[in-house]
Amino acid sequence: MPSPQKQSSVHAAHVEHGAVMAHKDGWVMPERYADLNDEVSRVQQGVGLTDRSDIIKIDVKGSALQTWVKQTFDADIKAQEACRGITDDGTVRICCLMRVDWGLMIVPTPHTAERVDTLMEQAPGALHMTDVSSVYTALQLIGPRCLDVLQKLTSLDLRPSLFSNLTCKQGTIAKVPGLMLRDDLAAYPSYWIFITREYGEFVWETICDVGKACDLIPIGYETYRYLTT
Structure with a gap:
């Protein structure tokens, strides 16, 4: 008998927007939204949003x-x-x-x-x-335009002098209470966002909507893995 698979609070949005879903560590998560090379190129120039709720x-x-x-x-x-x-x-x-x-x-x-x-x-x-793995939805923004997106979503002061790498804060993101962690990748700034599960899809959709002006795209774990190796 197959083992049950967990779903992120953003699962319905992933499916609705055409993500290719795959099994990962007991979860069903988006593997990719588009061609790998296209996703990587756009993140390198703009910003990518990925669902990391399986961590x-x-x-x-x-x-x-x-x-x-x-x-x-x-x-x-x-x-x-x-x-x-x-x-x-x-x-x-x-x-x-x-x-x-x-x-x-x-x-x-x-x-x-x-x-x-x-x-x-x-x-x-x-x-x-x-x-609390199933309590929090975990989202991650990656790319040079992260701050352009976040400044539209929170009143937290995220200036690099006050919110450097490996700094964390509590605050509201898209008017939802949550936690934020800056955790830069080797070549790109990166920010984690943790909100309770019931607000996960709302925050995801809000970030995607606000991020359109900043060339934001949703990405799957295939692109994330490429960017981090």
Whole structure:
């Protein structure tokens, strides 16, 4: 019997707009919207929007959070900063410290359900970890015109001097409460947006609509993989 497959809150919009869907890590996600070379070229010149809701997302709370981050990621960060680490098996983890006692850890690399359990088992007793992978819709903007789009969607001050790489903030995006993380790729600026699932499709459609003037296109994970390798 086949295993059940999860769907992003944006699934209906992907199908409606002609995305080629495929199975990925237990989810049904958009593989591509158009030709790979065309998507890559347009992102390099403008901005791409991709649905990353399939990634692991773990809510982390506790008074020992900063100590755990320092020990686990070898990083001394404060509130509204993030850090990145790679485990011995190549798993990429990013921890966003929203407050000194609350953060969001994401795992953007391929994973399994067992990987979620392993990550949560590593938490010391002073921390409380909750798998919120199905709670948050995760969207990612990539490309040189990211800021042109975001400035139309949020009142957060995203000037590079105040919102540099591996910085995170709470605020509203398209009038919806959410979290934002700047996580630049090697050659392109990149911003994660996390909103609760019930607002996922609305925020996706709003970003697509606002982004038309900035040459924004939706992209699938095939293009994302090309841009990150």
